[in-house]
Amino acid sequence: MDRTQKASKGxxxxxxxxxRLRLRLPRQLYEGTQKYxxxxxxxxxxxxxxxEQKAHQIELDIASGSFDETLAKYKPQRHLSIVTPGEQQKILTISDLWDRYxxxxxxxxxxxxxxxxAVLEKHIKRxxxxxxxEGIKIRLALLQQTTTSQxxxxxxxxxxxxxxxxxxxxVTFNPFEGMYNELPKHKWQDNSKxxxxxxxxxxxxxxxFKNHKPSKGIGYSYYSPFVEFLFLTGCRPSEAIGLxxxxxxxxxxxxxxxxxLVQVGNGERVRVNGSKNNKKRVFNCNQRLQELILKIKPEYVEPESLIFPSPEGLSIHYRNFSRRAWDKIVDPLVERQTTPYSCRDTFISEQIAKGVPTAVVAKWCDNSVDVIEQKYLDAKLLEQLKPL
Structure with missing residues:
Protein backbone atom coordinates (compact mmCIF):
# COMPACT_ATOMS: atom_id res chain seq x y z
CA MET A 1 0.00 0.00 0.00
CA ASP A 2 1.29 3.47 -0.90
CA ARG A 3 1.06 5.52 2.27
CA THR A 4 1.62 8.77 0.37
CA GLN A 5 -1.81 8.34 -1.24
CA LYS A 6 -5.01 9.48 0.44
CA ALA A 7 -5.41 7.59 3.68
CA SER A 8 -8.43 5.37 4.20
CA LYS A 9 -10.31 5.24 7.50
CA GLY A 10 -7.95 4.15 10.26
CA ARG A 20 11.08 16.20 6.92
CA LEU A 21 8.90 13.14 7.59
CA ARG A 22 5.62 13.23 9.53
CA LEU A 23 2.64 10.94 10.07
CA ARG A 24 -0.88 12.01 9.12
CA LEU A 25 -3.30 10.67 11.74
CA PRO A 26 -6.90 9.67 10.87
CA ARG A 27 -9.37 12.52 11.44
CA GLN A 28 -11.85 10.39 13.36
CA LEU A 29 -9.34 10.04 16.18
CA TYR A 30 -9.72 13.75 17.03
CA GLU A 31 -13.36 14.44 16.16
CA GLY A 32 -12.66 15.41 12.56
CA THR A 33 -9.61 17.56 13.26
CA GLN A 34 -6.57 16.74 11.10
CA LYS A 35 -3.47 16.22 13.19
CA TYR A 36 0.07 15.05 12.52
CA GLU A 52 6.41 3.11 8.05
CA GLN A 53 7.07 0.93 11.08
CA LYS A 54 5.79 3.66 13.41
CA ALA A 55 2.68 4.13 11.24
CA HIS A 56 1.98 0.39 11.26
CA GLN A 57 2.27 0.30 15.06
CA ILE A 58 -0.33 3.07 15.38
CA GLU A 59 -2.67 1.35 12.91
CA LEU A 60 -2.55 -1.87 14.93
CA ASP A 61 -3.43 0.03 18.10
CA ILE A 62 -6.32 1.77 16.32
CA ALA A 63 -7.66 -1.58 15.12
CA SER A 64 -7.37 -3.16 18.58
CA GLY A 65 -8.89 -0.17 20.39
CA SER A 66 -5.70 0.57 22.34
CA PHE A 67 -4.69 3.80 20.58
CA ASP A 68 -3.05 6.33 22.91
CA GLU A 69 -4.54 9.75 22.10
CA THR A 70 -1.77 11.51 24.02
CA LEU A 71 0.76 9.89 21.63
CA ALA A 72 3.16 9.33 24.54
CA LYS A 73 3.34 5.68 23.54
CA TYR A 74 4.49 6.51 20.03
CA LYS A 75 7.22 9.02 20.71
CA PRO A 76 10.15 7.34 22.45
CA GLN A 77 12.38 9.95 20.81
CA ARG A 78 12.36 13.40 22.32
CA HIS A 79 11.78 14.88 18.83
CA LEU A 80 8.22 13.57 18.33
CA SER A 81 5.34 15.94 19.00
CA ILE A 82 1.79 16.48 17.85
CA VAL A 83 0.85 19.49 15.75
CA THR A 84 -2.31 20.64 13.98
CA PRO A 85 -2.46 22.13 10.45
CA GLY A 86 -1.47 25.78 10.40
CA GLU A 87 0.64 25.30 13.51
CA GLN A 88 4.19 25.95 12.33
CA GLN A 89 6.73 24.34 14.62
CA LYS A 90 9.21 27.03 15.53
CA ILE A 91 12.86 26.22 16.16
CA LEU A 92 14.24 27.66 19.37
CA THR A 93 17.74 26.17 19.54
CA ILE A 94 20.73 26.58 17.26
CA SER A 95 21.43 22.82 17.39
CA ASP A 96 17.95 21.95 16.10
CA LEU A 97 18.18 24.60 13.39
CA TRP A 98 21.63 23.35 12.37
CA ASP A 99 20.45 19.74 12.09
CA ARG A 100 17.55 20.66 9.82
CA TYR A 101 19.59 23.06 7.70
CA ALA A 118 31.31 18.40 10.91
CA VAL A 119 34.01 20.35 12.75
CA LEU A 120 31.84 23.46 13.05
CA GLU A 121 28.94 21.35 14.32
CA LYS A 122 30.98 20.27 17.36
CA HIS A 123 31.31 23.91 18.42
CA ILE A 124 27.56 24.47 17.96
CA LYS A 125 26.57 21.37 19.94
CA ARG A 126 28.77 22.18 22.93
CA GLU A 134 20.88 34.59 23.02
CA GLY A 135 22.83 35.63 19.91
CA ILE A 136 25.36 37.82 21.72
CA LYS A 137 26.02 35.18 24.36
CA ILE A 138 26.45 32.54 21.64
CA ARG A 139 29.01 34.75 19.91
CA LEU A 140 31.00 35.25 23.12
CA ALA A 141 30.88 31.56 23.97
CA LEU A 142 32.16 30.58 20.52
CA LEU A 143 35.06 32.99 20.79
CA GLN A 144 35.97 31.46 24.15
CA GLN A 145 35.80 27.83 23.06
CA THR A 146 37.53 28.00 19.67
CA THR A 147 39.66 30.22 17.43
CA THR A 148 38.42 33.51 16.05
CA SER A 149 38.56 32.04 12.54
CA GLN A 150 36.41 29.03 13.49
CA VAL A 171 12.38 30.87 12.69
CA THR A 172 11.19 34.45 12.79
CA PHE A 173 14.46 36.39 12.98
CA ASN A 174 18.20 36.16 12.33
CA PRO A 175 20.27 37.20 15.37
CA PHE A 176 23.52 36.43 13.51
CA GLU A 177 22.95 38.76 10.54
CA GLY A 178 26.29 40.44 9.74
CA MET A 179 27.80 39.32 13.06
CA TYR A 180 30.61 37.33 11.41
CA ASN A 181 31.70 40.38 9.39
CA GLU A 182 32.52 42.17 12.62
CA LEU A 183 35.30 39.66 13.39
CA PRO A 184 38.83 39.97 11.90
CA LYS A 185 39.52 38.49 8.48
CA HIS A 186 40.79 34.93 8.21
CA LYS A 187 44.57 34.65 7.94
CA TRP A 188 44.23 33.18 4.48
CA GLN A 189 42.29 36.28 3.44
CA ASP A 190 45.07 38.57 4.63
CA ASN A 191 47.90 36.36 3.35
CA SER A 192 46.43 35.24 0.07
CA LYS A 193 49.03 36.85 -2.16
CA PHE A 209 62.40 16.34 -9.41
CA LYS A 210 63.65 14.53 -12.52
CA ASN A 211 67.15 14.19 -11.10
CA HIS A 212 66.30 13.26 -7.52
CA LYS A 213 67.97 9.93 -6.68
CA PRO A 214 68.07 8.90 -3.02
CA SER A 215 70.55 6.39 -1.63
CA LYS A 216 67.69 3.95 -1.06
CA GLY A 217 63.96 3.67 -1.70
CA ILE A 218 61.90 5.35 -4.40
CA GLY A 219 63.18 8.77 -5.37
CA TYR A 220 61.00 11.77 -5.82
CA SER A 221 61.83 11.65 -9.52
CA TYR A 222 58.73 9.45 -9.67
CA TYR A 223 56.64 12.62 -9.23
CA SER A 224 58.33 14.68 -11.94
CA PRO A 225 55.58 14.13 -14.58
CA PHE A 226 52.96 15.11 -11.98
CA VAL A 227 54.83 18.31 -11.08
CA GLU A 228 55.43 19.27 -14.70
CA PHE A 229 51.75 18.63 -15.46
CA LEU A 230 50.74 21.07 -12.70
CA PHE A 231 52.99 23.73 -14.21
CA LEU A 232 51.71 23.18 -17.76
CA THR A 233 47.97 23.14 -16.98
CA GLY A 234 47.50 25.36 -13.94
CA CYS A 235 44.93 22.86 -12.66
CA ARG A 236 44.28 22.27 -8.99
CA PRO A 237 46.41 19.46 -7.50
CA SER A 238 43.27 17.52 -6.55
CA GLU A 239 42.15 17.63 -10.20
CA ALA A 240 45.47 16.20 -11.41
CA ILE A 241 45.43 13.55 -8.67
CA GLY A 242 41.96 12.39 -9.72
CA LEU A 243 42.54 12.54 -13.48
CA LEU A 261 40.04 13.40 -5.61
CA VAL A 262 39.88 15.34 -2.35
CA GLN A 263 41.00 14.42 1.15
CA VAL A 264 38.54 14.46 4.02
CA GLY A 265 38.70 13.41 7.65
CA ASN A 266 41.91 11.56 8.44
CA GLY A 267 43.21 11.50 4.89
CA GLU A 268 40.44 9.51 3.21
CA ARG A 269 40.25 10.33 -0.50
CA VAL A 270 36.80 10.93 -1.99
CA ARG A 271 36.00 11.41 -5.67
CA VAL A 272 34.03 14.56 -6.44
CA ASN A 273 32.23 15.05 -9.74
CA GLY A 274 32.53 18.50 -11.25
CA SER A 275 35.15 21.10 -10.47
CA LYS A 276 35.33 23.19 -7.33
CA ASN A 277 32.84 25.50 -9.02
CA ASN A 278 30.74 22.56 -10.29
CA LYS A 279 31.87 22.98 -13.88
CA LYS A 280 33.35 20.79 -16.59
CA ARG A 281 36.06 22.25 -18.82
CA VAL A 282 38.08 21.13 -21.82
CA PHE A 283 41.77 22.01 -21.94
CA ASN A 284 43.77 21.90 -25.19
CA CYS A 285 47.35 20.68 -24.74
CA ASN A 286 50.33 22.52 -26.18
CA GLN A 287 53.13 20.47 -27.72
CA ARG A 288 55.16 20.14 -24.53
CA LEU A 289 52.17 18.95 -22.49
CA GLN A 290 51.06 16.52 -25.21
CA GLU A 291 54.55 14.99 -25.38
CA LEU A 292 54.65 14.68 -21.58
CA ILE A 293 51.38 12.73 -21.47
CA LEU A 294 52.32 10.52 -24.45
CA LYS A 295 55.56 9.65 -22.71
CA ILE A 296 53.82 8.28 -19.60
CA LYS A 297 50.86 6.74 -21.43
CA PRO A 298 50.83 2.92 -20.98
CA GLU A 299 50.72 0.63 -23.99
CA TYR A 300 47.35 -0.73 -22.91
CA VAL A 301 45.19 2.01 -21.44
CA GLU A 302 42.63 1.24 -18.75
CA PRO A 303 40.12 4.15 -18.93
CA GLU A 304 39.43 4.15 -15.18
CA SER A 305 43.10 4.08 -14.18
CA LEU A 306 44.71 7.15 -12.66
CA ILE A 307 47.18 9.04 -14.83
CA PHE A 308 49.30 9.94 -11.80
CA PRO A 309 49.04 7.10 -9.26
CA SER A 310 51.16 6.96 -6.12
CA PRO A 311 54.26 4.71 -6.06
CA GLU A 312 52.04 2.10 -4.38
CA GLY A 313 49.50 2.23 -7.21
CA LEU A 314 46.92 4.18 -5.20
CA SER A 315 46.03 7.86 -5.47
CA ILE A 316 48.64 10.44 -4.49
CA HIS A 317 48.25 11.59 -0.88
CA TYR A 318 48.44 15.36 -1.35
CA ARG A 319 49.42 16.25 2.20
CA ASN A 320 52.21 13.68 2.31
CA PHE A 321 53.46 14.75 -1.11
CA SER A 322 53.48 18.41 0.00
CA ARG A 323 55.21 17.80 3.32
CA ARG A 324 57.82 15.38 2.04
CA ALA A 325 58.61 15.57 -1.67
CA TRP A 326 57.63 19.20 -2.33
CA ASP A 327 59.00 20.80 0.83
CA LYS A 328 62.25 18.82 0.63
CA ILE A 329 63.01 19.67 -3.00
CA VAL A 330 61.36 23.01 -3.78
CA ASP A 331 61.62 25.28 -0.73
CA PRO A 332 65.43 24.99 -0.33
CA LEU A 333 65.76 25.58 -4.08
CA VAL A 334 63.81 28.86 -4.15
CA GLU A 335 64.58 29.87 -0.54
CA ARG A 336 60.97 30.58 0.46
CA GLN A 337 57.91 28.64 1.54
CA THR A 338 55.67 27.48 -1.27
CA THR A 339 53.07 24.79 -1.99
CA PRO A 340 52.12 22.85 -5.13
CA TYR A 341 49.42 25.49 -5.62
CA SER A 342 52.24 27.84 -6.62
CA CYS A 343 52.28 25.94 -9.92
CA ARG A 344 48.78 27.28 -10.51
CA ASP A 345 49.89 30.82 -9.66
CA THR A 346 52.81 30.39 -12.07
CA PHE A 347 50.70 29.14 -14.99
CA ILE A 348 48.14 31.93 -14.62
CA SER A 349 50.76 34.68 -14.26
CA GLU A 350 52.81 33.35 -17.18
CA GLN A 351 49.87 33.12 -19.56
CA ILE A 352 48.66 36.64 -18.81
CA ALA A 353 52.24 37.96 -19.09
CA LYS A 354 52.41 36.37 -22.57
CA GLY A 355 49.30 38.27 -23.62
CA VAL A 356 46.55 35.68 -23.17
CA PRO A 357 43.35 37.52 -22.13
CA THR A 358 42.49 37.13 -18.46
CA ALA A 359 38.99 35.92 -19.38
CA VAL A 360 40.50 33.03 -21.37
CA VAL A 361 42.89 32.07 -18.56
CA ALA A 362 39.95 32.20 -16.13
CA LYS A 363 38.07 29.64 -18.23
CA TRP A 364 41.14 27.41 -18.53
CA CYS A 365 41.53 27.41 -14.74
CA ASP A 366 37.88 27.40 -13.65
CA ASN A 367 37.81 30.79 -11.94
CA SER A 368 36.30 34.21 -12.43
CA VAL A 369 38.36 37.09 -13.80
CA ASP A 370 38.16 38.86 -10.42
CA VAL A 371 39.50 35.81 -8.55
CA ILE A 372 42.28 35.38 -11.10
CA GLU A 373 43.42 38.98 -10.67
CA GLN A 374 43.07 39.07 -6.88
CA LYS A 375 44.37 35.64 -5.82
CA TYR A 376 46.51 34.15 -8.59
CA LEU A 377 48.10 36.83 -10.75
CA ASP A 378 51.57 37.51 -9.34
CA ALA A 379 52.62 41.10 -10.04
CA LYS A 380 56.30 40.16 -9.60
CA LEU A 381 56.29 38.38 -12.96
CA LEU A 382 54.54 41.26 -14.70
CA GLU A 383 57.13 43.70 -13.37
CA GLN A 384 59.73 41.94 -15.51
CA LEU A 385 57.92 42.86 -18.76
CA LYS A 386 58.55 45.90 -20.89
CA PRO A 387 55.93 47.69 -23.02
CA LEU A 388 55.83 46.62 -26.69
Missing part, protein backbone atom coordinates in the same frame (compact mmCIF):
# COMPACT_ATOMS: atom_id res chain seq x y z
CA UNK A 11 -4.89 4.44 8.03
CA UNK A 12 -1.81 6.40 9.07
CA UNK A 13 0.04 8.03 6.15
CA UNK A 14 3.71 8.91 5.86
CA UNK A 15 4.23 12.37 4.39
CA UNK A 16 7.15 14.60 3.54
CA UNK A 17 6.81 18.21 4.70
CA UNK A 18 9.68 20.64 4.03
CA UNK A 19 11.98 17.62 3.48
CA UNK A 37 2.87 13.36 14.40
CA UNK A 38 6.17 14.98 13.44
CA UNK A 39 9.18 12.67 13.40
CA UNK A 40 11.98 15.20 12.86
CA UNK A 41 13.61 12.81 10.40
CA UNK A 42 15.03 13.77 7.02
CA UNK A 43 13.16 12.32 4.05
CA UNK A 44 15.48 9.43 3.13
CA UNK A 45 14.71 5.80 2.15
CA UNK A 46 16.08 4.53 5.47
CA UNK A 47 14.06 7.01 7.54
CA UNK A 48 10.92 6.22 5.53
CA UNK A 49 11.21 2.60 6.62
CA UNK A 50 11.33 3.74 10.25
CA UNK A 51 8.32 5.99 9.66
CA UNK A 102 22.42 20.57 7.09
CA UNK A 103 19.98 17.74 6.34
CA UNK A 104 18.34 19.98 3.75
CA UNK A 105 21.65 21.06 2.18
CA UNK A 106 23.49 17.74 2.45
CA UNK A 107 22.64 16.37 -1.05
CA UNK A 108 24.20 19.43 -2.72
CA UNK A 109 27.35 19.69 -0.58
CA UNK A 110 30.77 18.35 -1.54
CA UNK A 111 32.63 15.93 0.78
CA UNK A 112 35.23 18.49 1.81
CA UNK A 113 32.51 20.98 2.76
CA UNK A 114 30.71 18.32 4.80
CA UNK A 115 34.01 17.53 6.49
CA UNK A 116 34.42 21.18 7.45
CA UNK A 117 30.81 21.44 8.66
CA UNK A 127 27.88 25.86 23.06
CA UNK A 128 26.34 26.49 26.53
CA UNK A 129 23.82 28.92 25.03
CA UNK A 130 21.36 27.38 22.56
CA UNK A 131 18.39 29.73 22.31
CA UNK A 132 18.22 31.94 19.25
CA UNK A 133 17.46 34.98 21.37
CA UNK A 151 33.96 31.21 15.42
CA UNK A 152 33.65 33.45 12.35
CA UNK A 153 32.79 30.44 10.18
CA UNK A 154 30.23 29.13 12.70
CA UNK A 155 28.49 32.51 12.86
CA UNK A 156 28.46 32.77 9.06
CA UNK A 157 26.79 29.36 8.69
CA UNK A 158 24.35 30.04 11.53
CA UNK A 159 23.33 33.24 9.75
CA UNK A 160 22.76 31.27 6.54
CA UNK A 161 20.77 28.66 8.49
CA UNK A 162 18.57 31.41 9.98
CA UNK A 163 17.90 32.88 6.53
CA UNK A 164 16.89 29.42 5.35
CA UNK A 165 14.75 28.91 8.46
CA UNK A 166 12.97 32.24 7.93
CA UNK A 167 12.22 31.28 4.33
CA UNK A 168 10.63 28.02 5.47
CA UNK A 169 8.80 29.50 8.46
CA UNK A 170 10.91 27.74 11.07
CA UNK A 194 50.02 34.72 -5.17
CA UNK A 195 53.41 33.05 -4.99
CA UNK A 196 54.40 32.31 -8.56
CA UNK A 197 57.81 31.05 -9.72
CA UNK A 198 59.89 32.72 -12.37
CA UNK A 199 60.51 30.83 -15.61
CA UNK A 200 64.00 29.93 -14.40
CA UNK A 201 62.71 28.69 -11.02
CA UNK A 202 60.04 26.60 -12.71
CA UNK A 203 62.52 24.78 -14.92
CA UNK A 204 64.92 24.25 -12.02
CA UNK A 205 62.12 22.68 -9.96
CA UNK A 206 61.12 20.33 -12.79
CA UNK A 207 64.73 19.27 -13.28
CA UNK A 208 65.26 18.83 -9.53
CA UNK A 244 41.88 9.25 -15.30
CA UNK A 245 42.86 8.10 -18.79
CA UNK A 246 39.25 8.34 -19.90
CA UNK A 247 39.60 12.10 -19.48
CA UNK A 248 42.26 12.38 -22.19
CA UNK A 249 41.81 11.94 -25.92
CA UNK A 250 43.71 9.04 -27.57
CA UNK A 251 46.28 11.39 -29.12
CA UNK A 252 46.70 13.22 -25.78
CA UNK A 253 45.85 16.56 -27.35
CA UNK A 254 42.92 17.39 -25.11
CA UNK A 255 42.04 16.98 -21.43
CA UNK A 256 38.60 17.13 -19.84
CA UNK A 257 38.59 18.29 -16.24
CA UNK A 258 35.34 17.17 -14.63
CA UNK A 259 36.21 15.99 -11.14
CA UNK A 260 38.82 15.59 -8.44
Missing amino acids: TVSVESFQS LTLNLADTPENRQLA IDYKRPSLKPRTLDKL CPYQDLD AKDVLMYLSAACKWGMKHGL PNAFSEEEKERIIQA QWKHITPDCSQITFEGA
